[in-house]
Amino acid sequence: MIRPQASQRRQSARCSHFGQELHDEFVERFEEQSDLLKFRRRAEVIDDLLSAFGPEMVRRFENTQLVIFKPDAVCSHKALEIAEFMNLHGCSFLECWPVFSFSEHQYEELYRYNIDLDHKSPMVGKIWSLRSQFVGNPCIVCLVTVDADTTATSIFNLTKLLKGNSTPYFASPGQIRYVFNGSSKALNLVHMSDDPFSTLREIKALLGPDCFEIQSLRASPERNRATLDAIAAFTTSLGPKSTDSDFCATLVRMLHKLSYAFGPGERHLAQRLQALKIPDVRDGPRRRLRDLNDNFKHLLGELGAQHGSDGPTQQSDLILKSAVLSVLDVPSWTVYSVKHSIASMRSFDIPVSAWEEEIVISNAVFHEAILEALDHRDD
Numbered sequence: 001m002i003r004p005q006a007s008q009r010r011q012s013a014r015c016s017h018f019g020q021e022l023h024d025e026f027v028e029r030f031e032e033q034s035d036l037l038k039f040r041r042r043a044e045v046i047d048d049l050l051s052a053f054g055p056e057m058v059r060r061f062e063n064t065q066l067v068i069f070k071p072d073a074v075c076s077h078k079a080l081e082i083a084e085f086m087n088l089h090g091c092s093f094l095e096c097w098p099v100f101s102f103s104e105h106q107y108e109e110l111y112r113y114n115i116d117l118d119h120k121s122p123m124v125g126k127i128w129s130l131r132s133q134f135v136g137n138p139c140i141v142c143l144v145t146v147d148a149d150t151t152a153t154s155i156f157n158l159t160k161l162l163k164g165n166s167t168p169y170f171a172s173p174g175q176i177r178y179v180f181n182g183s184s185k186a187l188n189l190v191h192m193s194d195d196p197f198s199t200l201r202e203i204k205a206l207l208g209p210d211c212f213e214i215q216s217l218r219a220s221p222e223r224n225r226a227t228l229d230a231i232a233a234f235t236t237s238l239g240p241k242s243t244d245s246d247f248c249a250t251l252v253r254m255l256h257k258l259s260y261a262f263g264p265g266e267r268h269l270a271q272r273l274q275a276l277k278i279p280d281v282r283d284g285p286r287r288r289l290r291d292l293n294d295n296f297k298h299l300l301g302e303l304g305a306q307h308g309s310d311g312p313t314q315q316s317d318l319i320l321k322s323a324v325l326s327v328l329d330v331p332s333w334t335v336y337s338v339k340h341s342i343a344s345m346r347s348f349d350i351p352v353s354a355w356e357e358e359i360v361i362s363n364a365v366f367h368e369a370i371l372e373a374l375d376h377r378d379d
Contacts, residue, residue, distance in 0.1 A: 022055045026062075030195035033160060035113035037195060049200050061196045064094065064217050065155045066203055067144050068110075068191040069231075071137035075355065076245035078180050079140055080232050082189060085176065086144070090158055092219035093227035094143040097207060098234040102134040109205035110134070110191070126365050130186040133358065138238060140231055141206060143199075145219050159192050167366070169286040169373035178284045183247040183359045185366040243355035248288045249278045250359045251327060257350050258324050266317045272299055273324065286373045293374055296328040319344055331371060338364040 023046055031037040036045060050058065067086075069079035083093065102110070108131075115127045146155045164171030168182030168189075182188040193199040244250070259273035276295060279288035303325070323344040326337045338360055342352050363370055 022058060026196055030156065034194035034198060036198045039113050046197055049197055053200055058196055058200060060217055061199050063145050063155050064199060065144050065159060066193040066199045067142045069140040070189055070191055071133050071139050072183060072187040072243060072245040073189040074138050074140055075242045077235055077241040078245060080235055082176055082180055083228055083231050086162065087224065089162055090147045091144050092147040092224045094145060094217060094219060094223060096140055096142040096227050096230050098138065098140050100138050101136050104135055106206050107131050107134045110202060129365055130362055133186060140234060148219060156195060163190055163192055167369045169289055169369060171285065173284060181246055181281055181285050183245055184362040185369050186362040187359060247359055247363060248292050250356050252276050252278045254327055254356065255324065258320055258345065261320055261348050261350055263314050263317050265314060289373055293330055296330060300328050331374060333364050333367055335361060335364045
């Protein structure tokens with residue numbers, strides 16, 4: 001980005017009428033999909049942006065969007081696949097900046113309008129409880145526009161259809177969060193700015209005004225390819241993937257780990273847990289969740305009807321069985337019950353990775369999304 005000079009700032013102060021026209025135009029076009037433009041005190045934020053960058057700079061970003069490949073996408077090595085998927089569907093990449101870890105302040109600024117009490121449904125506790133996703137893990141910040149060959153008139157309209165519902169269980173076939181199996185409402189692979197004002201605000205908050213220069217926002221095949229290559233290089237530099245970013249796979253894996261810790265008195269349960277399969281990744285997040293839950297309900301029914309064990313039941317097996325029951329009963333999850341199960345596993349030296357814990361707890365925090373997905377039987 002070309003940083004505004006003092007003369008530009010003075011000029012922007014003299015063109016407040018143009019700034020108001022731009023404000024009104026963008027609010028009319030983007031308000032429906034923008035948290036910032038629904039914000040009660042949006043005028044203060046927009047005035048600050050117009051003062052810092054000038055209306056001409058904001059206009060230049062009319063068709064440029066900030067996209068973040070979130071840590072769950074980067075650490076599962078899905079970022080490049082998603083970028084190429086976006087490119088195939090009409091997005092052209094302009095720049096990218098690898099970020100090894102956001103600061104607490106950057107994270108708060110990114111989700112400022114989700115946690116503000118003026119928001120129609122503020123997520124104060126939920127957003128704060130999940131900040132470890134960004135603080136301590138790598139992500140990739142990109143600028144994207146529409147490809148010259150696409151029929152889409154706006155990058156924001158194009159990506160709104162392309163990314164899918166913020167809850168991956170309600171994404172549709174052909175959308176990023178469906179195709180790449182987002183894990184939860186928090187771990188949903190991508191973040192995208194809603195409008196030109198939000199793009200500039202997030203650039204300023206995440207990257208700062210002095211850390212980069214963009215001489216042009218014009219797309220080209222060469223520039224697009226160079227950016228995709230940079231995403232690939234950064235992903236490779238991270239080494240082996242640290243998460244598979246898959247909620248269903250994480251649950252099955254946790255139950256498999258528990259099965260091998262049981263003594264001979266729970267041989268039948270161990271065998272049943274080891275027989276659990278991960279639902280087909282081609283089926284999308286909601287169907288996979290429902291299929292897995294149906295398998296879990298069947299197993300819970302078996303356990304309820306089971307009288308006696310294969311042999312003497314040890315106290316340790318009772319504790320492990322309690323952890324299994326908590327994981328299997330997904331519709332009745334609480335954050336406490338999930339954390340208790342993970343603590344039980346670790347007390348028996350059963351490994352639970354930081355990402356497995358993050359994926360499972362994020363679904364416990366946004367548990368209403370799971371319940372809503374399980375209740376819908378329309379596909």
